[in-house]
Amino acid sequence: DAGITQSPRHKVTETGTPVTLRCHQTENHRYMYWYRQDPGHGLRLIHYSYGVKDTDKGEVSDGYSVSRSKTEDFLLTLESATSSQTSVYFCAISFQGTEQYFGPGTRLTVT
Amino acid sequence: AQTVTQSQPEMSVQEAETVTLSCTYDTSESDYYLFWYKQPPSRQMILVIRQEAYKQQNATENRFSVNFQKAAKSFSLKISDSQLGDAAMYFCAYREPSEGGSEKLVFGKGTKLTVNP
Numbered sequence: 001d002a003g004i005t006q007s008p009r010h011k012v013t014e015t016g017t018p019v020t021l022r023c024h025q026t027e028n029h030r031y032m033y034w035y036r037q038d039p040g041h042g043l044r045l046i047h048y049s050y051g052v053k054d055t056d057k058g059e060v061s062d063g064y065s066v067s068r069s070k071t072e073d074f075l076l077t078l079e080s081a082t083s084s085q086t087s088v089y090f091c092a093i094s095f096q097g098t099e100q101y102f103g104p105g106t107r108l109t110v111t
Numbered sequence: 112a113q114t115v116t117q118s119q120p121e122m123s124v125q126e127a128e129t130v131t132l133s134c135t136y137d138t139s140e141s142d143y144y145l146f147w148y149k150q151p152p153s154r155q156m157i158l159v160i161r162q163e164a165y166k167q168q169n170a171t172e173n174r175f176s177v178n179f180q181k182a183a184k185s186f187s188l189k190i191s192d193s194q195l196g197d198a199a200m201y202f203c204a205y206r207e208p209s210e211g212g213s214e215k216l217v218f219g220k221g222t223k224l225t226v227n228p
Contacts, residue, residue: 031214033168042202042218056119058215094214099146102156 003027004090004103012109019078021106023091025071027074033092033100034058034066036085043090047073081110113138115205117219124193125227131178132188132222134203140164144206145179145186145215151199169222190224199225200222 003026010076012021021033031050035043037056045058047066055066063085065077091103124130134201136145142187148161162170162179174194178187190197203219 023119033215040220043216044218045215048215088154092216098156098160098177099144100214100216101158102148105154105156 004091004093004101006106007087008106009104010107012111014111015082016080019081021076021089023074023103025093027093028071029093029095031094033070034076035092036038036087037090038087042111062096083110086110113205113217115203115217115219116136117203117222119222121140121223122163123225123227126193127179128191129191132201134186134219136184136205140207141196146204148202148204149199193226195226195228198224203215
């Protein structure tokens with residue numbers, strides 16, 4: 001295991017509520033990523049971080065924000081959840097120049 | 112923008128036989144990385160194999176090997192002696208080299224592999 005945990009693993013929430021997903025790593029890797037996985041789309045990058053307080057947008061960033069105040073934690077926030085954000089969310093980490101390792105995923109359902 | 116195409120949404124193979132999963136990609140870069148990830152029903156994303164574009168030799172990992180055709184922008188995965196545990200979604204992914212910046216992966220939509228006993 002690459003030492004990546006995600007919490008919660010499952011969540012059901014209502015439309016319009018804020019939601020925060022947490023990714024925690026014990027590997028001291030510089031790079032962290034948030035992806036979403038939807039049927040027929042593979043994995044798509046939401047946001048990524050290349051260091052503490054250094055983040056940037058990915059392909060599908062609308063409606064999401066992130067924060068990284070410590071090397072080990074990368075938070076993904078849905079400010080006001082919508083049904084289109086129902087998905088499986090994966091966190092990944094990498095050391096520069098290497099492959100990415102993924103967390104176990106969080107299944108989020110927005111009703 | 113780079114794109115990755117997996118043209119086979121589903122494939123099936125008999126146990127102990129060989130199967131090849133296809134992947135093509137579009138890029139103007141000469142140096143990059145390609146990956147195959149496996150996602151079993153447990154949902155965990157598992158790295159299967161990695162190929163650096165500057166290496167002419169095809170990567171191999173036990174029963175898994177790739178056929179990397181740089182000019183054709185093709186990166187297929189061959190699974191030999193298929194086992195029931197190989198049943199999973201397989202994703203092809205592309206990454207540009209980074210110089211201290213992002214190391215974003217671009218994924219294909221995946222191929223679902225069924226292994227028949």
